[in-house]
Amino acid sequence: MATTRNISVTAAAEQYYNPELVKLIEENGTKPELALQHMGLTDNDMIIVANTLRGKKVVKKTSRQILASASTLSSNEKEEWTCERCTLLNNVSMNICEACSLSRPLSRLNITNCDAPASTEWGCEQCTLLNKASVTICDACAASRPSPPPSFNVSVFETKDQSQSDDDESNHAQDKPSTLLELDLAANHIEDEGIKPLSYALRNNHTLVTLKLEVTQITDDGVRYLADGLCYNKGLQELNLVYNTITKDGAEHLSNSLTHNNTLFTLNLSHTGLGDDGMRALADGLERSKSLSTLHMEYNTIKTEGAKALAGVLRKNNTLTTLNIASNDIGADGTEHIADALKKNKTLTTLNLSGNQIGDSGAQQLSDVLKENNTLTTLNLAACKIEDSGVEYLANALQNNRILATLNLSSNKFKEGGAKHLANALRNNETLKILDISRNTFDHSGVQELVDSLRHNTVKHIFVDQVPYVFPLSFHTDH
Secondary structure, rough: OOOOEOOOOEOOOOOOOHOOOOOOHHHOOOOEEEEEEOOOHHHHHHHHHHHHHOOOOOOOOOOHHHHHHHHHHHHHHOOEEEEEOOOEEOOOOEEOOOOOEEHHHHOEEEEEEEOOOOOOOOEEEOOOOEEOOOOOOOOOOOEEOOOOOOOOEOOOOOOHHHHHHHHOOOOOOOOOOOOHHHHHOOOOOHHHHHHHHHHHOOOOHOOOOOEEEEOOOHHHHHHHHHHHHHHHHHOEEEEOOOOOOHHHHHHHHHHHHHHOOOOOOEEEEOOOHHHHHHHHHHHHHHOOOOOOOOEEOOOOOOOOHHHHHHHHHHHOOOOOOOOEEEOOOHHHHHHHHHHHHHHOOOOOOOOOOOOOOOOHHHHHHHHHHHHHOOOOOOOOOOOOOHHHHHHHHHHHHHHOOOOEEEOOOOOOOOOOOHHHHHHHHHHHOOOOEEEEOOOOOOHHHHHHHHHHHOOOOOEEEEEEEEEEEEEEOOOOOOO
């Protein structure tokens, strides 16, 4: 009978386990969508999610199993070692996991008698220097001392058979390729460290199509990890980073990934605070992208210089079809840059400039675009401070335009004069299908003139004061 010996074990880290998350993932089964938004998930939970993307079944290990697997690694000369946190196979030359930055198990595994004195040194995770226990910053590289690892007690290894039984029970469950197409992680407590394991999973996962990370706590470092994964990924088509904090540095990393990635179609960077500097940093990648077709950049305080950078993108990019730059700080000067580029652009079909202060001067610049551009089918100029003279410029352009199908001029400042200009233009226009002129200041006579002009026109929907009129209808003066 084997002898019993009490020992104390200090491990690098026990495997993190969230039973509720694991249960939800298991219940989701092979469904193509996994909705994990608003669950209070943290960085540690991203290890479990990343393993799911890698097709790895997440199982809780006992302390004996963790010790046994580490001991096996020490007795065998292998070229790889398994991270106890995220299960990544790392090269034997690495002391820190490439995916989650956990220390190599044997580098911090310490098996001693209970009465053995505590260690008087700690190893730096960055440069491996042994520092005195009394210091909290590495003497060589100034890296912070790692948090004390968790400890646990192992009472016995009674027999070899017992250890083997535990290992078998540990659940070497058969891994299956991931079938997920959409992963929603919105509104969780995910910080930059949580993106590391997701980034590694994206390198090798080629089935996920949509990743939603809006309203998390990702900053430039997290974007850097994500961008690294995108450089290798060959499946992701939509990435949502709304309401995260991205500055010039993060934009540069994204820009680099866009030059290497050939599958991403939709990128949503609204409410990220990019500003002009971030827009300039992102522009190079956008110019060279071979796949991106939809870009959302709302509420990013983009001004004239940022608009100028976007104009450069529109001159060189051959894939972008939808550009949403609503509610920025783009004025007439910025609009002029964009308009000049659109005169040559042959791919953009939808432009949303709503909520920018382009005024009548900006409307004039865009009217010149409508005279020359042959691809733009949807133009949103809501809440742009356009008055009667600005509408006149646009109306004159509409008389000869043969491509625009949707025009939104709601929430502007034009009156009866502007409505009459539109009415005159629409008597000759044969392509416009939807016109929104709600929330302006013209009276009923302006509406009636528009209605009269559209009786033999192609327009199907006209929105006035939020009430849709669908043609053909009979209108009377008392409406």
